[in-house]
Amino acid sequence: xxxxxxxxxxxxxxxxxxxxxxxxxxxxxxxxxxxxxxxxxxxxxxxxxxxxxxxxxxxxxxxxxxxxxxxxxxxxxxxxxxxxxxxxxxxxxxxxxxxxxxxxxxxxxxxxxxxxxxxxxxxxxxxxxxxxxxxxxxxxxxxxxxxxxxxxxxxxxxxxxxxxxxxxxxxxxxxxxxxxxxxxxxxxxxxxxxxxxxxxxxxxxxxxxxxxxxxxxxxxxxxxxxxxxxxxxxxxxxxxxxxxxxxxxxxxxxxxxxxxxxxxxxxxxxxxxxxxxxxxxxxxxxxxxxxxxxxxxxxxxxxxxxxxxxxxxxxxxxxxxxxxxxxxxxxxxxxxxxxxxxxxxxx
Amino acid sequence: xxxxxxxxxxxxxxxxxxxxxxxxxxxxxxxxxxxxxxxxxxxxxxxxxxxxxxxxxxxxxxxxxxxxxxxxxxxxxxxxxxxxxxxxxxxxxxxxxxxxxxxxxxxxxxxxxxxxxxxxxxxxxxxxxxxxxxxxxxxxxxxxxxxxxxxxxxxxxxxxxxxxxxxxxxxxxxxxxxxxxxxxxxxxxxxxxxxxxxxxxxxxxxxxxxxxxxxxxxxxxxxxxxxxxxxxxxxxxxxxxxxxxxxxxxxxxxxxxxxxxxxxxxxxxxxxxxxxxxxxxxxxxxxxxxxxxxxxxxxxxxxxxxxxxxxxxxxxxxxxxxxxxxxxxxxxxxxxxxxxxxxxxxx
Numbered sequence: 001x002x003x004x005x006x007x008x009x010x011x012x013x014x015x016x017x018x019x020x021x022x023x024x025x026x027x028x029x030x031x032x033x034x035x036x037x038x039x040x041x042x043x044x045x046x047x048x049x050x051x052x053x054x055x056x057x058x059x060x061x062x063x064x065x066x067x068x069x070x071x072x073x074x075x076x077x078x079x080x081x082x083x084x085x086x087x088x089x090x091x092x093x094x095x096x097x098x099x100x101x102x103x104x105x106x107x108x109x110x111x112x113x114x115x116x117x118x119x120x121x122x123x124x125x126x127x128x129x130x131x132x133x134x135x136x137x138x139x140x141x142x143x144x145x146x147x148x149x150x151x152x153x154x155x156x157x158x159x160x161x162x163x164x165x166x167x168x169x170x171x172x173x174x175x176x177x178x179x180x181x182x183x184x185x186x187x188x189x190x191x192x193x194x195x196x197x198x199x200x201x202x203x204x205x206x207x208x209x210x211x212x213x214x215x216x217x218x219x220x221x222x223x224x225x226x227x228x229x230x231x232x233x234x235x236x237x238x239x240x241x242x243x244x245x246x247x248x249x250x251x252x253x254x255x256x257x258x259x260x261x262x263x264x265x266x267x268x269x270x271x272x273x274x275x276x277x278x279x280x281x282x283x284x285x286x287x288x289x290x291x292x293x294x295x296x297x298x299x300x301x302x303x304x305x306x307x308x309x310x311x312x313x314x315x316x317x318x319x320x321x322x323x324x325x326x327x328x329x330x331x332x333x334x335x336x337x338x339x340x341x342x343x344x345x346x347x
Numbered sequence: 348x349x350x351x352x353x354x355x356x357x358x359x360x361x362x363x364x365x366x367x368x369x370x371x372x373x374x375x376x377x378x379x380x381x382x383x384x385x386x387x388x389x390x391x392x393x394x395x396x397x398x399x400x401x402x403x404x405x406x407x408x409x410x411x412x413x414x415x416x417x418x419x420x421x422x423x424x425x426x427x428x429x430x431x432x433x434x435x436x437x438x439x440x441x442x443x444x445x446x447x448x449x450x451x452x453x454x455x456x457x458x459x460x461x462x463x464x465x466x467x468x469x470x471x472x473x474x475x476x477x478x479x480x481x482x483x484x485x486x487x488x489x490x491x492x493x494x495x496x497x498x499x500x501x502x503x504x505x506x507x508x509x510x511x512x513x514x515x516x517x518x519x520x521x522x523x524x525x526x527x528x529x530x531x532x533x534x535x536x537x538x539x540x541x542x543x544x545x546x547x548x549x550x551x552x553x554x555x556x557x558x559x560x561x562x563x564x565x566x567x568x569x570x571x572x573x574x575x576x577x578x579x580x581x582x583x584x585x586x587x588x589x590x591x592x593x594x595x596x597x598x599x600x601x602x603x604x605x606x607x608x609x610x611x612x613x614x615x616x617x618x619x620x621x622x623x624x625x626x627x628x629x630x631x632x633x634x635x636x637x638x639x640x641x642x643x644x645x646x647x648x649x650x651x652x653x654x655x656x657x658x659x660x661x662x663x664x665x666x667x668x669x670x671x672x673x674x675x676x677x678x679x680x681x682x683x684x685x686x687x688x689x690x691x692x693x694x
Contacts, residue, residue: 192498217588218584219591223592233531234531238564242590243593245568245569253484258622271605271610271613271615274611
C-alpha cells in the first residue's frame with residue numbers, strides 16, 4: 001500500500017526558507033517514513049539546517065541553485081528569470097519523474113504560472129484550479145477554485161467538479177464523491193448563466209464519476225453537506241478568506257471571553273481539555289496547502305507565512321495525493337468527460 | 348434629535364407572521380418610545396396579538412388586507428398578484444409619506460422586486476443593492492451588495508460605495524466613512540476589469556464623500572479595517588453566508604468543547620460571564636436586517652425565520668436610518684457623483 005514517494009521541495013520558498021521547510025518536512029517524515037526528499041535551493045543555507053535534522057538528512061538529496069523567486073515578484077517577471085530557480089527545479093523534478101510531487105511555500109502567482117508551464121494542463125483543459133481543504137463539522141471537504149482564475153464557464157466548472165472529485169477520492173477514500181455547486185440560492189433560477197448551465201451539465205451528463213447534489217449556499221460549506229464544493233475563483237477566494245477571517249475573529253472573542261475575570265480564567269483552566277480540542281479544530285495549520293489541480297503532476301502550495309507544523313501538513317497532502325495516483329485518475333476522468341461532450345455534440 | 352418616526356410593518360411576512368412581528372416591534376418601541384407603527388395584514392390575526400402588547404397597541408394603526416405574499420412565490424408572480432398585499436401596502440405607505448420606513452420579514456425576491464417598483468431607484472441608478480451589517484472585532488461594518496444582483500460594473504460598484512457610505516454615516520455617525528473594495532488580493536493587477544476600473548474610479552473621482560482605502564481581502568472584513576465593504580452580489584452573498592456558516596460551525600465546536608467532560612462543564616459554568624458576552628457577540632439576531640439601498644425610501648428585510656428579538660433589530664435599524672434622513676443624503680451623493688461623471692465625459 002505505502003510505496004516510497006519522493007517529494008521535491010522548493011527549499012527557498014516562503015517567508016522563512018529552509019528554516020521552516022526542512023523541519024516541516026522532517027515532521028512529515030516521522031508520519032510517513034517511506035518518504036524521501038529532493039531539496040532545491042542555496043546549499044549553503046540548506047545544509048546547516050539539514051545537519052540539525054539527522055533522519056531528514058539521511059532521506060534528502062540537496063540540489064544547489066543560486067536562483068530564488070521572491071514573494072513580491074509578478075508572475076510574468078518570475079517566468080522570465082525563473083528558469084533554474086528552486087521553484088522551477090522542484091516542478092521540473094516532477095515533470096522528469098524524479099519526484100512524485102512538488103511542494104512550495106513561495107509566491108502563489110509565480111508558482112501557478114510556472115506549474116502551468118512546466119507541468120502543463122492535462123486533457124486539453126483551459127484552466128487548472130487551486131483547491132483548498134476546508135474543515136467542516138463532519139470532517140473536511142474540498143473547495144475549488146479558490147483563486148487561480150476569475151470567472152469560469154459551465155464546462156470549466158464541470159471540469160473543476162471532476163478535478164475536485166479526483167482529489168476527494170484520493171483523500172477521503174470515497175469512490176463517488178458528493179459534489180455541490182456554490183450559488184446564491186438553491187432554486188434553479190438563481191445565479192448567473194455559467195452557474196445555471198453548469199448545473200444542467202452536471203445533472204444531465206451521463207456517467208460522471210460523482211454524486212451531484214445540486215446548488216449549495218455559503219453557509220453549507222462548513223456543515224460538510226458535500227465532499228466537493230465548486231465555485232469560480234473570485235467568489236471562491238473571497239469565501240475562503242472570509243471564513244479564515246471569521247474564524248480568527250471568533251478566536252479573539254473566545255480569548256477575551258475566557259480572560260474577562262478571575263472566574264472566567266479559572267473556568268478556562270478547568271475546561272482546558274475541551275478548549276484544546278477546540279483550538280486544534282480551529283488551527284489553520286492542520287489544513288495548510290492549496291493544490292493545483294488539472295496539471296500533469298502534483299504541485300502543492302503551502303502558505304508563505306506558515307511554520308514547520310503547517311508546512312508538514314502540505315507535505316502530508318503531497319504524499320497522500322501521490323500515493324493515490326491522483327494525476328492519472330484525474331486525467332482519465334477529464335478525458336472521458338470531454339469524450340462524452342464530443343459524442344453529444346456530434347449526435 | 349429624536350423625532351417621532353412611523354414604521355410600516357408587513358405584519359404577515361416571515362415564517363411566523365404577527366406572532367413575531369408584533370412582539371418584535373414592541374421590543375423596539377421600548378428602546379425608541381417615540382416610534383409609532385402602521386401594521387398591514389389580516390386584522391383577525393393581528394388584533395389578538397396586539398391585545399397582548401398594550402403599549403404597542405396604543406402606538407399602532409392596523410390596516411386590513413386579506414392578500415399576503417408567501418415565502419415560496421417567485422418575484423414575477425408576487426408582482427402580478429401582489430398589489431394590495433401586506434408587503435405592497437407597507438412599501439406604499441413609505442411612498443405616500445405615511446411612514447418613514449418599511450420593514451418586512453417576507454420573501455426577499457418579492458420584496459426587492461416590489462420595493463423597486465413602488466419606491467423606485469433614485470438618481471437614475473440602474474440597480475439598488477442589499478446591504479448587510481457585519482459584526483467586526485472593532486464593532487460593525489456595512490457590506491454591500493449581498494445578493495440583490497449578480498455582477499456589477501465599475502460605475503455600479505462606485506454607486507454601492509456611496510450608498511454604503513450614506514448608511515455608515517447614519518449608523519456610525521462618521522462624516523467620511525472608510526470604504527474598501529473586496530478583491531482576491533491587494534495588488535492593482537488583481538481581480539476582473541470591473542473591479543480594477545472601480546478601483547480607479549473610486550481613487551480618482553474628486554469630491555466623493557468617502558475615505559477610499561483601496562482593495563481589501565475577505566479575511567479583513569471581520570477585522571473592521573473599513574466602515575464599508577463593496578462587492579458585487581454573487582461574491583457578496585457567498586461571503587455573507589460563508590461567514591454565517593463558519594460562525595455556526597465554530598459555535599458547535601465550542602459547545603462540544605465545553606461539554607466534553609465533567610471538568611469542562613464545570614469550567615464552562617465558572618466562565619459563564621465571559622461566555623455570555625461571547626454568545627451575544629455571535630448572536631445573529633443582533634444584526635438582523637438587510638437594507639435595500641438606492642431606493643426612494645427605506646425598506647428593511649428581516650430574516651424570515653427570526654424571532655421577536657431579531658425582528659426588533661430590524662425595526663431599530665429602520666428607526667436609525669429614518670432618523671438620519673438616509674434617503675435624502677444618499678440621493679444627493681449619487682446625483683453629485685453622476686454630475687461629476689458627466690462633467691468629466693464632456694471635458
